[in-house]
Amino acid sequence: MDISRLLATRAQFISASEVRELLKWATADVISFGGGLPDPSTFPIEDMKKVVEHVLEAYPHKALQYGPTEGIIELRQEIAKFSAHSGIVANPENVIITVGSQEALELLGRVFINPGDVIITENPTYIAALQAWRVYQPRLIGVPIDENGMIVEILEEKIKRLTTEGAKIKFIYTIPTAQNPSGVTMSQDRRKYLLELVERYDLVAVEDDPYSYFLFESINVTPLKALDKTNRVIYLSTASKIFAPGLRLGWAIANEDVIKWFNLAKQSLNLNTSNFAQYVFLEGLRRNIVLKNLPHVRDLYKRKRDAMLAALETYMPPGIEWTRPSGGMFIWVTAPSEIDTKELLKYAVTQYKVAFIPGHGFFVDQSVKNAMRLNFTYPTFEQIHEGIRRLSMALRERYDSTR
């Protein structure tokens, strides 16, 4: 039977994630710079074995049962404590555990966005956040970035204009540290200024922070949330990059009203996040496995970043530019304007067996067509070298064919 006539009108705003589509290729003989996957060698498997054994020994009945929607109290306490390392002051009542931080992005859309409401983001920004919100039909306003992150002067202009227009600004979304996709980190001064704007204009900021444990340079910044005196920052983070994505655990830290609404909205989505995964992560934090593991992971990712930068330097033709990311998992590459990277992708995959994410989807209006995001954490050093060599060949050929 044909189900298309039964679809809700919102289905037109539900689009396939190019990142997800690419994950499928990652298993084949294609070298993928696509998804944001951790290097599996960083998973603390031996520690995890002990932890899991302990969880099933010490509290099996709780770990295998349903639990409260907001998450188990022990983990919410431990996350409040963990966040204090970054200067964030939070009580368990300020914490909700989510199914990856993707679920927190969905909750933001569900709780806050009416059609036409304004969401302000860095431009480019995280593709899956834009996708999660598009189903709620916001008006997306992008603010350009430079090497110090979101250009807050332009943000201010936009806020002023939007306020004059009477637009409803629901929140400002930023990934201030090792931004996805650009890798840039917002300077401390800009962070302070952004918060000043948020207060002056009575706004809310969403700080998405999966990467602050992976800064490769010594940059002196604090989370926005640590500077947030008026409780206007909704802070998101995840166990996916510092422990293991396979648990699907993230969390939000925010004022109690926001947590209350997230809690209500989450009930319908999945009742609660896996108790078992929560207890495993709880023990991972308590036993200091996460922090103990980090220096090694950071060092590995820094070396992988450097390997990719070196390969780009070696192989890329003139006219190609790329960022030198301060941290995180990605290098952002800009090709000459003649190159449409969606078309390049098809060519690169079929002819050269190398994949990446075209940049289009990272822009609020999808207007930039010559950029691409390269992940350097998942591929091996050999794949990084070989993949960049292949990609540069594909680029040269496509570029020649456009002239």
Next chain:
Amino acid sequence: MDISRLLATRAQFISASEVRELLKWATADVISFGGGLPDPSTFPIEDMKKVVEHVLEAYPHKALQYGPTEGIIELRQEIAKFSAHSGIVANPENVIITVGSQEALELLGRVFINPGDVIITENPTYIAALQAWRVYQPRLIGVPIDENGMIVEILEEKIKRLTTEGAKIKFIYTIPTAQNPSGVTMSQDRRKYLLELVERYDLVAVEDDPYSYFLFESINVTPLKALDKTNRVIYLSTASKIFAPGLRLGWAIANEDVIKWFNLAKQSLNLNTSNFAQYVFLEGLRRNIVLKNLPHVRDLYKRKRDAMLAALETYMPPGIEWTRPSGGMFIWVTAPSEIDTKELLKYAVTQYKVAFIPGHGFFVDQSVKNAMRLNFTYPTFEQIHEGIRRLSMALRERYDSTR
């Protein structure tokens, strides 16, 4: 800061789950007949230890990594195989793994429901399904049930009238086996007739089936999905009742188009269900832990049902009626019409330390105010006895006070 002015209009349709609120009480000194929690003694902990150890030994890099949105192929294959025991014919392409079957309920709303679309359900029906859909503002049409399940003749009348009106019927939702909250099982004849109606009127049926492994009487029925020759049934089930809710694993079986849309919609919700949980359940199925464990669980729950029925018989005052459930986890109690069970609940909890779910929320229009749902699987035998004794005292007192 006050976030209420930032809320989306849909927030008014996001309501607190009474079941969830009650879960909070379950830990205190209140005897709770509230949530639908399994007896923790049924969790196969020793087997689980071996399984988890094996998963971290045999494929740690896959289990701890991100995965495909639709779920790992091995589990989708295994679930297709597992479903064949009930006569369901499915390929892995017909299966999607969800974060509990609650997520499948959300996906149904998200993919299919426009404001004003018609959803037909048994009346009463599963409270959390109604809650999940209310945010999408459907027109909910209830069909009464008797001891043989949904009265399909009334269903037919309603479909005819709605079709004449030009209403858009998106799906018929049924829990045909050991229905929640009533415990009744739809007869095989009615199942066939329901499917005939679905075909004749070009409709879709959603079969929610968490309980068919917990039938206490020998009733000869097959899932609707096993009778579904034209691929119009979307079948939902879960590992929560047959393995462990703590993994938050459910699945849907449907035609490939439906699975494709669920997959797209799920990407924004949480990218994918925990790979770790999926591998654990995969091994649980492969090692036959699930089926091996079932006779014991079924026997325990049957004895708990019987204990609750006996306690009701012993203690309840005249004028109180209850179902004798054919399976599942709940007894449905109807008090005299003067009793509002929401008010009774407050009284019962504060004065007698016993909790249940008031029936209101299980009805599409919340019109019935004198019913309640009692769970018999989670409390101990002693708590069942004592809790029903307390509840009957609360009922007697409230009933006296209404006269």
